[in-house]
Amino acid sequence: MVQVRVGSTKYRKVWRSWLHLRRIGLRKDGSGAYRGDLKRRQVEKLKQYCEKKRLSFRIDNEYGRRGGSYRSIFFRTHAPAFGNYYFCAYCGRLLPENQVTVDHLYPVGTASQDLKVQKKLKRRISGINDPDNLVAACRACNQKKGIQTGRWIRRGKIGRHAWYWELRWAFRFALAAGVVFLILWVGYQVTAMSS
Numbered sequence: 189m190v191q192v193r194v195g196s197t198k199y200r201k202v203w204r205s206w207l208h209l210r211r212i213g214l215r216k217d218g219s220g221a222y223r224g225d226l227k228r229r230q231v232e233k234l235k236q237y238c239e240k241k242r243l244s245f246r247i248d249n250e251y252g253r254r255g256g257s258y259r260s261i262f263f264r265t266h267a268p269a270f271g272n273y274y275f276c277a278y279c280g281r282l283l284p285e286n287q288v289t290v291d292h293l294y295p296v297g298t299a300s301q302d303l304k305v306q307k308k309l310k311r312r313i314s315g316i317n318d319p320d321n322l323v324a325a326c327r328a329c330n331q332k333k334g335i336q337t338g339r340w341i342r343r344g345k346i347g348r349h350a351w352y353w354e355l356r357w358a359f360r361f362a363l364a365a366g367v368v369f370l371i372l373w374v375g376y377q378v379t380a381m382s383s
């Protein structure tokens with residue numbers, strides 16, 4: 189069963205469809221919207237109905253619910269990389285805990301409204317707020333990512349590991365040290381040759 193919510197829009201008030209909504213088993217909630225649990229195949233039908241009638245439609249099941257506690261879930265389940273600093277999973281910037289925005293690797297918007305996506309995700313994460321779906325991000329990356337998937341998810345999956353950024357920093361440092369060494373060596377050779 190999937191919980192759905194149907195509400196008014198500026199084009200149409202939901203009460204005008206009350207008869208239809210009651211017939212399929214939805215009931216009015218405190219906010220004036222209609223809620224209820226439907227079977228999977230009914231969900232798609234209702235979605236189409238709402239599109240036609242220009243009502244707002246939302247899947248509101250437990251799996252895709254954002255909830256308010258994911259930030260504390262993240263900090264409870266993820267140790268900082270250094271002190272109280274976390275790496276942004278997307279760009280590697282080091283952020284103190286209070287500047288970390290907790291990002292859903294698979295975005296809430298996509299996962300909460302698409303039952304097919306949920307079905308696929310269920311093999312990997314227990315819900316949208318599963319600790320494995322939460323990564324640290326800087327504000328800029330979080331905004332740039334938005335509801336995008338694909339490339340961003342691949343980046344986040346590697347970038348969530350501190351060792352990846354440590355390796356990159358070590359590599360950059362080694363490269364810089366190598367360049368400096370090479371310049372010094374060439375300089376030494378030139379002065380040795382000319383004297």
Ligand SMILES: [Zn+2]
Pocket residue numbers: 276277278279280281325326327328329330
């Ligand atoms: Zn970032």
